[in-house]
Amino acid sequence: MSAMGPAQRVTIVAARHREAVALVAAEGAGAEIGVLCVEEDGKDGRAALDRALADAERRGCKVVGSPRTVGTQDGGDALLRELRALRPQRVRLADPDPVHVSYDKERDVPVHDEPPENADSALAALAAAREHQLESGVPVFVDCHRAGADGQPGTAPQPRYPHPAHWLTEGFDGRLSAFLPSAAGVVRWTQREPGGAAWQGPELLPGPRLMPGLRVVRDAHGFPHLFALRRTPLKGGGEDVAVVRATQYRTGHPLTPWHSLGSPNPGHQHRSREVGFPTAAFDAAGGLFVFVRNFGHSVSYRHQGADGVWTPWQHLSGVRVADELVTVTTAGGGVELFARARDSAAVLRWYRSGPDGAWTEDRSVPFSPRPGSLAAGPEPGTVLFRDARTNEPCVWWPGATGPVPLGGADDGAGPVTGVRGVEADGWSYSLLVRSGPGGACAVGVYAEGRADAGVWWNALAADSAVMPAVVRDRAGVVTLATLVAGSQLGLSHRESPSDGFDFDIWHTA
The missing domain is CATH 2.120.10.10 (Neuraminidase)
Structure with missing residues (x-):
């Protein structure tokens, strides 16, 4: 359970049970997971999903009921009814527009390495999630996952968006x-x-x-x-x-x-x-x-x-x-x-x-990033990423002989971002923000332009359902934002505009 409230409700929608396995495996600890499959699957597919759900429970997730099979013969109404009952804050889907692996010139069509029903199911679920959000008035956030990382088989599914x-x-x-x-x-x-x-x-x-x-x-x-x-x-x-x-x-x-x-x-x-x-x-x-x-x-x-x-x-x-x-x-x-x-x-x-x-x-x-981790750095011309081997956040800029490690190699995922010009004790600092273990928000600080001198990281008592964000306004106030359970905006501010890097308690907007 997050420090900001109850567990996040997540609904996974897949064409069949076997396609839901990777989506279940991508879910972090603390979520309440419900699974909807558009088509029935064979014994092996159902068994693989059962094992994935059992693994999810062992890492701290709560599985809500057994996977349910729904069809799209009624135009997606069955999916909409299930979403109404589950009331998810987040929906995980396959890629609605998968990348082709070759091209059939005679038929003028791309060739994919996964069945077309995966994309069809994702589009049907996305339409149902839209309708459910419009009916309920409560935001529903969607993650569409590729079948695999481009050119790097065996890595975790990457987001389509x-x-x-x-x-x-x-x-x-x-x-x-x-x-x-x-x-x-x-x-x-x-x-x-x-x-x-x-x-x-x-x-x-x-x-x-x-x-x-x-x-x-x-x-x-x-x-x-x-x-x-x-x-x-x-x-x-x-x-x-x-x-x-x-x-x-x-x-x-x-x-x-x-x-x-x-x-x-x-x-x-x-x-x-x-x-x-x-x-x-x-x-x-x-x-x-x-x-x-x-x-x-x-x-x-x-x-x-x-x-x-x-x-x-x-x-x-x-x-x-x-x-x-x-x-x-x-x-x-x-x-x-x-x-x-x-x-x-x-x-x-x-x-x-x-x-x-x-x-x-x-x-x-001169670097190799973990897929899904590239981002612009806080200082002009710099780029941030997680090292492909160690997962450690790093920074690089043209002309540097190699990347500068920033510390914080953990099981966090996604990009690292930040802002520059944060003043403290007469010095200017760059402040970084990233998702840490289990989705926790972590903040790092280093002297502007001197990432090689070391970064001080601190974990903050809030989990973020999305990549946390940070901004320094024109008055010098630094504000952190996360998306917390219940689809609420979570906010925290730097306690002093000119001294130290402590942040106040989180509150919801």
């Missing part, structure tokens, strides 16, 4: 906003007054049919820009998945309409479904770069100049990449891209020699 990292952000007026993706769209919490303790939310923001992922990028003026993927039906059958963007110009007020940026493979009922999740960054001139992995497993991007004009999608040639891209803005104001390789443990970097220079691919990046 990356964990939101910088989902807590300061607006133009100094108030904070928290944005998270849910089954029915983006939910938002809003601070009522700058630096105040009162918040409103969660509020479901109007918008199109988004997939359950979100990227939040703040521009130089303090406006948060939201990037996601939107699914729409095609006239000739199938569905198209496109990158979309919306902006919040007034804290607590409606977003702009979601604007489609399209995709590198538009209008094709198979190819467009595999567009990767977008990453984005602004350069010093106010230009915006948006990057995605395309159907061919390389990188495509669009650029919006400071005048608002967009380029078409353009292609970066080079090594094939996994769907794990990270942008960083350098000290000089340029944008660089990091991507985990698809067929090896390497990382690729793209950079430009100047604002109008051509993109150069750098294959000499």
